[in-house]
Amino acid sequence: MNEGARDVFKQFVTNCRLLPAFLSDAFECHRRFFPAVVRYRSLSQSGFFVFYTPEGIHQRMIGRILRAMSGFYWVETADGVLECRLRGRLKRIEQQSEIAVIGDLVEVVVVSPGQGAIEAVQERTTRLSRVAVGSRGHKEDLIVANVDLVIVVVALANPEFHPRMLDRYLLICAHNNLEARIVASKADLVSADYAAHAMAPYAQIGYETQTMSIHSGEGLDVIKAWLPGRISVVTGKSGVGKSSLLNAINPALALSVGAVSTTLNKGRHTTTMAQLIPLGNGGYVADTPGIREIALWNIPHDQLEYGFREFEPYLGECRFSDCVHKNEPDCAIRTAVATGSISQVRYESYIRLLAGEE
Numbered sequence: 001m002n003e004g005a006r007d008v009f010k011q012f013v014t015n016c017r018l019l020p021a022f023l024s025d026a027f028e029c030h031r032r033f034f035p036a037v038v039r040y041r042s043l044s045q046s047g048f049f050v051f052y053t054p055e056g057i058h059q060r061m062i063g064r065i066l067r068a069m070s071g072f073y074w075v076e077t078a079d080g081v082l083e084c085r086l087r088g089r090l091k092r093i094e095q096q097s098e099i100a101v102i103g104d105l106v107e108v109v110v111v112s113p114g115q116g117a118i119e120a121v122q123e124r125t126t127r128l129s130r131v132a133v134g135s136r137g138h139k140e141d142l143i144v145a146n147v148d149l150v151i152v153v154v155a156l157a158n159p160e161f162h163p164r165m166l167d168r169y170l171l172i173c174a175h176n177n178l179e180a181r182i183v184a185s186k187a188d189l190v191s192a193d194y195a196a197h198a199m200a201p202y203a204q205i206g207y208e209t210q211t212m213s214i215h216s217g218e219g220l221d222v223i224k225a226w227l228p229g230r231i232s233v234v235t236g237k238s239g240v241g242k243s244s245l246l247n248a249i250n251p252a253l254a255l256s257v258g259a260v261s262t263t264l265n266k267g268r269h270t271t272t273m274a275q276l277i278p279l280g281n282g283g284y285v286a287d288t289p290g291i292r293e294i295a296l297w298n299i300p301h302d303q304l305e306y307g308f309r310e311f312e313p314y315l316g317e318c319r320f321s322d323c324v325h326k327n328e329p330d331c332a333i334r335t336a337v338a339t340g341s342i343s344q345v346r347y348e349s350y351i352r353l354l355a356g357e358e
């Protein structure tokens, strides 16, 4: 499309977005008389236009990236899923940061049947990424864009429950300003008492927690009700049952599920690539591989305390303003731990993260 035509097109798109829905519908009915508009579905999310230019027909659509691999992007549009590549100009930005990731809303142009080019990436509302804000010399490792909810799955057994790992995930969510809910999976392998005991410190500090089992069906309805109308990411260590959970909620997904490696009790990364799955109820869910490199991820020490929400009432109460709550005198956090207001387990997690321990 030449520059002149592009400007006219942009103006046209802008004008169309301002139109009330009924007008778009009217256009649809009378498209014979308005050859520029072929179809328009939703004012906010998706829609598409056919615009006549001297070179022919160009469709510009808004779509959502469902999958990304080796420079290819699978974009869900009003007209099906297109396999897309980035326009050259975007590729140059890509080298500095991830320009397009799953969850992104993008503007695409059809280049041939089933294939398109990503022209622009819309601004993200939120992001789930591994690299701390403010850390230098790192390319931001963005996992999913426009996330509304992170479902952190921890197994109550097989692999053994480790609060440390859960705390790391919660820290990442807090650092990305994302709501996190905790699913304690494989409840069929432990007693109800054990499950309640494991989750108690998290429930106490206001996290929504849910025990779940794909065998007994416990918790599935509750988790299913979290999903409509938002983008959720299911995350957690390999082998905890993330893909199993999604299959149990929606068997049509048929995600591959693997046995937990018995030698290492670590899982073996059955899911190798994050993908966003449209659920058909306005909701999307991303199944992610267990984050293997999570140990490498680090955030600055002075920001660590903000990832522990129960510390918040005490921050600023310590004698030293730069207190790291380790062995400084008159530390409000340590006092709160001693009096039982802050859980010992969580405090230990904090100390280990502070020490950079794996």
Ligand SMILES: Nc1nc2c(ncn2[C@@H]2O[C@H](COP(=O)(O)OP(=O)(O)OP(=O)(O)O)[C@@H](O)[C@H]2O)c(=O)[nH]1
Pocket (backbone or CB within 6 Å): 185, 186, 187, 188, 189, 212, 213, 214, 215, 236, 237, 238, 239, 240, 241, 242, 243, 244, 245, 256, 257, 258, 259, 260, 267, 268, 269, 270, 271, 272, 288, 289, 290
């Ligand atoms: N007993 C029991 N086993 C479960 C449950 N959920 C999952 N599993 C088993 O746990 C193993 C791992 O499940 P997956 O769903 O592949 O785990 P994942 O978290 O997706 O693992 P990655 O894709 O490697 O990150 C499989 O053998 C499942 O059958 C559960 O509720 N109870």
Ligand SMILES: [Mg+2]
Pocket (backbone or CB within 6 Å): 242, 243, 244, 256, 257, 270, 271, 287, 288, 289
């Ligand atoms: Mg999986």
Ligand SMILES: [Zn+2]
Pocket (backbone or CB within 6 Å): 318, 323, 324, 325, 326, 328, 330, 331, 332, 333, 334
């Ligand atoms: Zn302190």
